[in-house]
Amino acid sequence: MRDIAGTVACIDGNTFMVSDTAGDVASSPSTPVGLFAADTRFLSRWRLTVNGECMTALSVDDSQYFEVTFFVVPGAAVDYVEADVSAIRRRRIGPDLTESLTIFNYGERDMTLDVRLEVAADFADIFEIKFDIGDKSGEHYTHVGPNELRLGYRRGTYRREVVVSASEPAEFDRGGLRFAVRLRPGQQWSTRLQAAMLALRPDGVDLRAALRALRPDDSTLPRSVQAWVAAAPTLDTESVGLQQVYHRSLVDLAALRFAPLSLSGASVPAAGLPWFMTLFGRDSLLTCLQTLPVTPSLTPPTLRILASLQGARSDDVLEEDPGRILHELRYGESAAFEEQPHSPYYGTVDASPLFVVLLDEYERWSGDTALVTELEQEARAALAWIDRYADLTSTGYVWYQRRNRATGLDNQCWKDSWDSISYADGRLPGFPRATCETQGYAYDAKIRGARLARTFWGDPAFADRLESEAAALYERFNRDFWLEDRGFYALALDHDGTPVDSLSSNIGHLLWSGIVPPERAPRVVEHLMGPALFSGWGVRTFAEGQRRYNPLGYHNGTVWPFDNSFIAWGLRRYGFSNEAARIAEGILSAATYFEGRLPEAFGGFDRETTRFPIRYPTAGSPQAWSSGATMLLIRTMLGINPHDDHLAVDPALPTTFGRIALLDIPGRWGKRDAFARQRPDQR
Amino acid sequence: MSATSAFFERLTVAGQDPRFSKVCGSVRFDIRDDGHLEQWLLDIDHGRMRVTRSGGPATTVIQVSAQVAEAMARGEVNGLAAITRGEIMVDGDLALALRIGRLFPREPGRLQRDDPDSGT
Numbered sequence: 183m184r185d186i187a188g189t190v191a192c193i194d195g196n197t198f199m200v201s202d203t204a205g206d207v208a209s210s211p212s213t214p215v216g217l218f219a220a221d222t223r224f225l226s227r228w229r230l231t232v233n234g235e236c237m238t239a240l241s242v243d244d245s246q247y248f249e250v251t252f253f254v255v256p257g258a259a260v261d262y263v264e265a266d267v268s269a270i271r272r273r274r275i276g277p278d279l280t281e282s283l284t285i286f287n288y289g290e291r292d293m294t295l296d297v298r299l300e301v302a303a304d305f306a307d308i309f310e311i312k313f314d315i316g317d318k319s320g321e322h323y324t325h326v327g328p329n330e331l332r333l334g335y336r337r338g339t340y341r342r343e344v345v346v347s348a349s350e351p352a353e354f355d356r357g358g359l360r361f362a363v364r365l366r367p368g369q370q371w372s373t374r375l376q377a378a379m380l381a382l383r384p385d386g387v388d389l390r391a392a393l394r395a396l397r398p399d400d401s402t403l404p405r406s407v408q409a410w411v412a413a414a415p416t417l418d419t420e421s422v423g424l425q426q427v428y429h430r431s432l433v434d435l436a437a438l439r440f441a442p443l444s445l446s447g448a449s450v451p452a453a454g455l456p457w458f459m460t461l462f463g464r465d466s467l468l469t470c471l472q473t474l475p476v477t478p479s480l481t482p483p484t485l486r487i488l489a490s491l492q493g494a495r496s497d498d499v500l501e502e503d504p505g506r507i508l509h510e511l512r513y514g515e516s517a518a519f520e521e522q523p524h525s526p527y528y529g530t531v532d533a534s535p536l537f538v539v540l541l542d543e544y545e546r547w548s549g550d551t552a553l554v555t556e557l558e559q560e561a562r563a564a565l566a567w568i569d570r571y572a573d574l575t576s577t578g579y580v581w582y583q584r585r586n587r588a589t590g591l592d593n594q595c596w597k598d599s600w601d602s603i604s605y606a607d608g609r610l611p612g613f614p615r616a617t618c619e620t621q622g623y624a625y626d627a628k629i630r631g632a633r634l635a636r637t638f639w640g641d642p643a644f645a646d647r648l649e650s651e652a653a654a655l656y657e658r659f660n661r662d663f664w665l666e667d668r669g670f671y672a673l674a675l676d677h678d679g680t681p682v683d684s685l686s687s688n689i690g691h692l693l694w695s696g697i698v699p700p701e702r703a704p705r706v707v708e709h710l711m712g713p714a715l716f717s718g719w720g721v722r723t724f725a726e727g728q729r730r731y732n733p734l735g736y737h738n739g740t741v742w743p744f745d746n747s748f749i750a751w752g753l754r755r756y757g758f759s760n761e762a763a764r765i766a767e768g769i770l771s772a773a774t775y776f777e778g779r780l781p782e783a784f785g786g787f788d789r790e791t792t793r794f795p796i797r798y799p800t801a802g803s804p805q806a807w808s809s810g811a812t813m814l815l816i817r818t819m820l821g822i823n824p825h826d827d828h829l830a831v832d833p834a835l836p837t838t839f840g841r842i843a844l845l846d847i848p849g850r851w852g853k854r855d856a857f858a859r860q861r862p863d864q865r
Numbered sequence: 866m867s868a869t870s871a872f873f874e875r876l877t878v879a880g881q882d883p884r885f886s887k888v889c890g891s892v893r894f895d896i897r898d899d900g901h902l903e904q905w906l907l908d909i910d911h912g913r914m915r916v917t918r919s920g921g922p923a924t925t926v927i928q929v930s931a932q933v934a935e936a937m938a939r940g941e942v943n944g945l946a947a948i949t950r951g952e953i954m955v956d957g958d959l960a961l962a963l964r965i966g967r968l969f970p971r972e973p974g975r976l977q978r979d980d981p982d983s984g985t
Contacts, residue, residue, distance in 0.1 A: 339951035383951045391958065443948075443959055494967040500943070502971075511945075518950035527944035556887070643889070864951055 183477040184574070190213060190242055192250045193804075194275040195377075196220060196452050196459045197438025203239035205252040205271045206230060206282075206364045211306070212314040212585075214456035217344075217377060220390075221460060221514030223311065224277070224379045224693055227302035232256040232267060232285070240268075248436035267293060267365075276400045279377040287365035294364050302357040304343050305335035307514035309522055310456060318515075326354050340518055341382040341858055345794055349374040381513075396447035410436045415475050416841040417816070423774040430778035431812035434804035435469075435477055443510065450482035454782060454805030461511040461526075462820040463488055463533030464596060465538050465807050469756035472810030473819050474547045474848050481544045482553055488537055489560040491526055493567070493683030494732060499523050509594070522589055529591045530598075531582045531620050533565040533571055534628035542630035544555035546824040547704055549850030552637045565631050565648070568624050574614045578658050579675065580624050583614035595620055596745075597688075598724065601730060602737035603674050606681060606684040608729030611676035617672050619688040621659050622695030627697070628652035668707035671698075683758065685709060687745050693752025703756045710749060711761050718789025719768040720746040726786075733786035733796070740783040740798050743769050744807035747814035754818050759834035766815040767836035773812065780808040820856045827851060833858030868938035869896065875906050876968065877916040878893035889945070890961045898931035907965065914972040923964035925965075940970035 192199045197219040201207045203838050207228040217225035220483045237254035251272045255265040266289025272282040309315070311504040320337025331354045336345040340733075344422060345387045350373035362373050372378045381389040388394070399405065410432070417428045439449040442461055449474050452458065453465035466488070493506035500523050513841070514522035545554050554561075574581040584590035592600045595617040603617060604610050617667040627649045637643035663671045666682060672681030673687045690699050691709050698706060709715060714725040717733075724731050732739045744771050753762035772795040773780045781803040785796030789805040819842060821832030828851050840860045844854040866874075887937070889907050896903040905920040933952050936942045944966035947953040953961045 337950075341951060354959075385954065385956050387954070389948070389951070392956070490963065495971040497971050513949050515950075518946050520943060520946050525943050525949065559884070559886070 185331045190244055190250055190252075190274045191455055192244070192248065192273055193437040193455065194248045195279070195438065195449065196274055198455060198459060199225075199273065199275055199279060201228070203242055203252070204230075204237040205239075205250075205273065205357055208300075208520060208665065209302075209304075211316050211578060212311055213328070214308070214311055217379070218308070218456075218459065219379045221308045221512045221517070222381075223306045224303055224342070225301065225377060226304040226306065227300050228268075228350060228377075229300040230254075230271070230283070231298045231300070232269070233297065235844075236337035237269065238525055243745065246404065246407070247433060248407075249275070249390075266291075267295065274400075274497050276403070277394055277397065278379060281375040282372060283375060284370055284372040284584070285363060286370045287367055290367050292366050294362070294366065297361040297363050300831035301331060301333070301346050302724060303333040303335070305342050305515070308457065308459075309513075309514065309516045309517045318673050319519075320515075321528055324356050326356055327352070330354065331359060337515065337519070339384050339517060340556070341380075342515075343382060345376075345380070346720060347359070347376050347378075358857075382753040392412075393441055393443060393447060397441070401744065407433065407436055410477075412561050413479075415847045416845040418841075419839060420841055421839050423778075424770060424842070425456050425838065426778040427770055427773040427780070429807040430773075431780070432476070434779060435480070435806065436471065438804060438806050439480075440803060442487055443513070448486070450484045451480055451806040453807070454802040457802055458805075460513075461487065461508075463509050464509045464536065467507075467533060467536040468744060468748070468809040469806040470540055471536075471543060472807065472817075473541060473745070475822060475844070475849075476813045477543070477549055478848060481540065481548075482550070484546070485541060485553065485557060488533070489557050492560050492563060493528050493838045500525070500527055501529040501585050501590055503528070503567060503571040505534065505565075506562035506571065507537045507564055509533060509591075513855075514575040516528065523586050525628070527590075529582075529584060529586070530592045530840075531580050531594045531617075532596065532623050534567045534572075534621070535623040536578070537561065537564045538627040538634075539623065539632050541813060542634055545634070547849045549827070551638055554634055558634075558639050561631065561634065562644075565627060568627065569651070572624075575677070575679075579615045579616040580620045581588060581614035589821055593617075596843060598739050600641075602723075603682060603739075604684060604728070604730050605682050606728050611679075611680075611682050614677055615674050615682075617674040617688060618659075618663050619691035619695075620695045620823075621655065621663070622692045625652050625659070625697045627657050628655065628694040645705075659697055660699060664702070670709045684728045684730075686715060686728075687715065687721045687723045687742075687749065690721060690745070690749030690752055693756050694748045695752075696755060698756070700756065704756075707756070707758050707761055711764065716764075717741055717768075717786050718767055719772045719795050722786040723783075724786075731786075736783070736798075739786040740794075741769075741772075742770075742783045742808075743780040743811035744805075747811035747818070750815055750818040754834070759821070763820050763836035767838050768818050769815060773837070776803070776847050779804055780811055782803065782808055784844065816842070820858050822847065822856050824849060829856065831856040831858075835860050867931075867935060869903075873916050873976075874939035875944065876907065876914055876967065880894050881913050882910055882968065885914070885964070888912070888961070888964060890958060891923040892925045892961060892965050893920070893926060894929050894934070895926060895928045896934045897928070899930065900970050901931075909929045909965075921980070923957070925955065925959075927962055927965075928954040932963040937969050940967070944969070971979070 184373035200215045201219045209226040216223045216842040235256040240253045255268045269285045317715045325332040330347040416663045438452045451469045453462040467485045468671040493502040506528045509525040511526040515520040517524040563835045572580040582594035632645040632648040635641045673684045673686045674682040724738040750762040750765040783798045823830045842858045845855045892907045894905045904920040908915040
């Protein structure tokens with residue numbers, strides 16, 4: 183997993199370790215390398231030396247996400263030609279870090295080796311690293327024992343600790359441990375290192391003790407990954423690249439599964455490495471929507487945990503309101519002491535409608551009516567939130583304006599950076615703001631909520647009401663957001679109702695939600711596939727020609743695979759199969775340049791000019807909704823849709839793929855296959 | 866009367882909460898004040914709630930200091946944050962504990978920090 187150049191990641195849900203290619207960690211305060219769990223860095227230094235020399239990587243095997251093997255030799259790169267000593271570090275992430283270290287003497291002389299592991303723990307909160315905040319309020323402590331090194335951090339009743347030990351006798355000191363190793367020619371030596379991570383309550387019990395007790399034994403992990411892959415449909419295609427992307431995406435979705443504290447052991451997707459290794463409302467809902475044909479088991483626990491943490495009261499710090507679905511949940515020090523509002527933070531306007539959209543879509547695939555009944559109350563509350571709490575100007579739209587003025591988010595839509603919503607001339611609108619795609623989600627939620635109410639909740643009156651509200655929203659939206667002279671929808675409405683006139687990828691989501699009248703769709707599609715938005719790889723977040731456009735602007739010009747997958751779904755909904763296929767081809771081809779792993783985003787540069795996709799400097803990878811994008815793009819190419827009790831297939835392949843078959847697609851129909859073959863007339 | 870006692874009195878009087886219509890379980894609060902232990906047992910059966918001062922067995926036990934219990938009853942505590950920092954200790958079903966947390970009031974302006982734009 184070498185996505186951020188020169189680093190290797192080992193992952194198990196929200197526990198992960200990022201090191202250099204030799205396996206070492208020597209972190210600086212503002213780089214997200216080290217061993218992390220629950221949003222806290224438990225090891226900020228983990229560096230192996232032999233006779234004072236650092237290790238150099240010969241090769242790295244990271245084919246299993248939870249295990250990485252480093253083949254290393256002492257000395258700088260130029261020296262290892264005649265290396266007599268070499269080593270293997272086999273690292274595994276589970277509840278703890280374990281690392282088996284084996285040292286070989288292939289020389290002809292006896293060797294006396296000073297094997298040293300430098301260890302330090304700064305217990306930095308992920309937000310301290312992100313914002314480069316160095317000073318901590320609590321105190322660090324160190325206990326050196328005969329058989330372990332215990333590093334801790336305490337602030338009031340908050341305590342985190344890491345305990346480093348080894349299976350072979352070692353000499354421990356405050357900065358690490360050391361082994362005196364004597365090796366005859368041809369001999370080898372091994373030890374098993376362990377770093378146990380503890381989140382301790384005042385009574386000495388780990389906060390996560392109950393959860394950990396539910397975790398299956400670690401020895402079952404390789405088999406459980408095989409089972410995860412085996413349970414998913416099989417992709418049969420002649421395209422080696424597509425095979426690689428599919429397999430990588432499937433395994434990365436497994437890697438990012440984690441069991442939140444309050445869910446009795448069930449696992450949900452964490453959003454992505456390294457900054458978002460936790461539960462996000464929007465990311466998890468969209469990931470589930472993308473992956474329903476492939477890994478539907480992600481959806482019920484995701485809906486359940488979001489339901490269990492649904493807003494119940496009004497709180498200006500958390501931006502909580504009754505019925506609101508959360509944005510972000512964290513367990514680090516900044517959340518614990520409410521310096522950041524993430525326990526949980528509710529500052530998103532799309533998670534609530536998307537909750538209802540996913541519940542409906544899931545039922546269409548699975549036929550799981552029990553879940554629809556179980557979550558009726560929560561789905562109704564989410565629908566009520568749209569009208570009761572999100573319409574800040576009483577104009578019938580979902581608006582946002584942060585109430586937490588210190589640490590809340592300015593923009594509470596998926597493009598949540600501070601400058602993502604601007605006029606074509608670069609001006610920033612005032613608050614509150616209503617972005618276009620959110621209105622589409624709200625429309626879709628009402629339509630789908632009406633189906634749930636009529637079919638499963640026995641409440642036709644509520645269904646009628648939702649449908650008439652949806653119809654009114656459709657009318658209103660198409661009057662207020664449509665820019666007739668430009669032929670597309672405004673990105674947002676300013677606080678006074680003025681349309682924010684920039685051209686953005688957001689209009690593609692409107693097709694997915696179905697809020698675009700069919701007669702307007704061709705003009706919208708022309709923009710999406712035109713040179714200002716379409717880079718050749720995919721649709722840019724923000725169009726060339728807008729004042730704030732930048733091909734490396736996080737939300738102002740890069741290409742996001744997840745964004746494109748929903749646009750492609752929307753294009754197919756309106757019958758633009760060739761255009762959807764062009765997007766699928768572009769994004770899936772880009773993936774092959776990232777070893778099959780789609781990053782969060784990549785540069786918006788023109789494909790013709792650069793020939794390969796340009797890495798976005800701090801893009802997260804793996805990223806759940808980027809892995810999910812692969813699945814949704816395959817769905818759109820195959821044109822698979824649940825239709826009553828069967829699976830409808832209506833393929834439209836890009837010319838690059840001759841044949842795609844997805845076998846054993848699970849759903850209410852049992853298991854079905856979908857086949858797609860290039861039509862001769864398209865060649 | 867303490868805010869904690871008043872809180873449990875209110876629950877006793879209310880007797881039910883439609884938000885818990887699908888919830889069954891029991892939660893015991895062990896509230897410690899120096900050497901003194903005060904225990905409240907909350908039984909929930911499909912939304913019907915029964916509150917007793919009892920140390921009987923429960924599926925979930927919540928341990929807090931009297932000081933934290935008072936703050937909770939006044940609506941000043943974020944339960945999840947307090948669990949993460951070790952101020953509230955939960956044994957048993959954490960999901961149920963978090964659901965029960967919704968029974969506690971919340972001060973809407975709780976901890977709202979200085980507004981950098983307001984200049985006050």
